[in-house]
Amino acid sequence: MNGEGAPGRVIVLGGSGSVGRQVCAAFAARGWDVLAVARHAAPHLEPYPFAALDVTATEPRRLAELVSTARAVVNAAGGWGDTTEEMTYSHIRLVDRLLEGLAQAPCRPRLVHVGSVHEYGPVPHGTLLTEDVAPAPVTPYARAKLATSQAVLTAVERHGIDAVVLRAANMSGPYPPQESFLAALAGRIRRALETGETLELSVADARRDFVDVRDVAEAIERAARAPVGGQVINVGLGEALPIGSLVEWLIEAAGFPQDRIKHLDQEVRSKGGDWTLMDIRRARERLGWRPRTAPRESIRDLWRSSTQAA
Numbered sequence: 532m533n534g535e536g537a538p539g540r541v542i543v544l545g546g547s548g549s550v551g552r553q554v555c556a557a558f559a560a561r562g563w564d565v566l567a568v569a570r571h572a573a574p575h576l577e578p579y580p581f582a583a584l585d586v587t588a589t590e591p592r593r594l595a596e597l598v599s600t601a602r603a604v605v606n607a608a609g610g611w612g613d614t615t616e617e618m619t620y621s622h623i624r625l626v627d628r629l630l631e632g633l634a635q636a637p638c639r640p641r642l643v644h645v646g647s648v649h650e651y652g653p654v655p656h657g658t659l660l661t662e663d664v665a666p667a668p669v670t671p672y673a674r675a676k677l678a679t680s681q682a683v684l685t686a687v688e689r690h691g692i693d694a695v696v697l698r699a700a701n702m703s704g705p706y707p708p709q710e711s712f713l714a715a716l717a718g719r720i721r722r723a724l725e726t727g728e729t730l731e732l733s734v735a736d737a738r739r740d741f742v743d744v745r746d747v748a749e750a751i752e753r754a755a756r757a758p759v760g761g762q763v764i765n766v767g768l769g770e771a772l773p774i775g776s777l778v779e780w781l782i783e784a785a786g787f788p789q790d791r792i793k794h795l796d797q798e799v800r801s802k803g804g805d806w807t808l809m810d811i812r813r814a815r816e817r818l819g820w821r822p823r824t825a826p827r828e829s830i831r832d833l834w835r836s837s838t839q840a841a
Contacts, residue, residue, distance in 0.1 A: 545608030557748035594632025618675035642694035649673035653804030700767030705836035737805035743824035767809030
């Protein structure tokens with residue numbers, strides 16, 4: 532796929548998820564014909580045609596027929612989990628089945644696979660994560676995400692699949708996944724506001740790259756059109772934000788009283804490491820993309836969405 536051309540159909544796998552809903556919106560805003568795919572429908576998908584489908588349980592032939600109708604396919608599917616078995620089913624088996632379908636398709640669309648910064652694994656403080664850093668993931672989620680990205684890149688080399696992998700930083704912004712740190716904190720703040728209880732906080736001494744999910748969705752749309760097949764491209768803010776600042780901005784957005792906050796003196800460490808900083812020069816050069824949403828604005832929108840119906 533070369534150049535921008537005229538938009539066509541895009542199939543968004545995982546359209547009901549926190550990333551998928553923004554991907555659908557980003558493509559629709561650029562004039563694409565969006566088909567949202569997920570196992571179950573969701574109210575926010577009502578503006579788009581929808582197909583209820585479990586990709587992992589679907590025959591490759593049927594997937595081949597489906598993807599042949601599209602110019603692009605976005606894989607934003609997959610969930611969180613604590614076990615290798617959960618991650619294997621929702622990520623690795625899904626991508627393997629999708630690649631089987633693409634290999635059989637008479638007309639192959641561009642596949643944009645949404646990877647994760649966690650594929651790189653923990654790195655020393657100050658490390659700039661370029662796309663050439665050797666991945667060394669340590670959690671089941673991160674290992675599964677790396678396995679799927681590697682499977683996509685292997686399919687490009689061996690089977691001529693037209694695909695690109697976008698490794699996304701930690702994401703903020705509206706409607707985050709409930710399993711995420713920021714969503715969990717927003718929920719605790721909301722409950723404390725409702726009950727009048729004290730909010731107890733233990734904040735990790737960490738700095739991480741957080742990018743707004745809507746900016747990620749824009750990068751995905753650009754990757755569906757740009758001549759970047761076979762590449763890995765980092766998508767992030769390009770800054771290592773103190774976790775304490777994110778917490779402060781969320782408390783500020785909620786209007787939570789400072790005199791009802793108790794800071795606990797205990798160590799908090801992340802399974803994914805205490806430092807992430809992504810090099811996003813490749814995204815700027817090859818996608819013409821840059822993050823546009825300021826971190827504080829992103830956190831404010833996250834809070835607003837947490838007080839609304841999903």
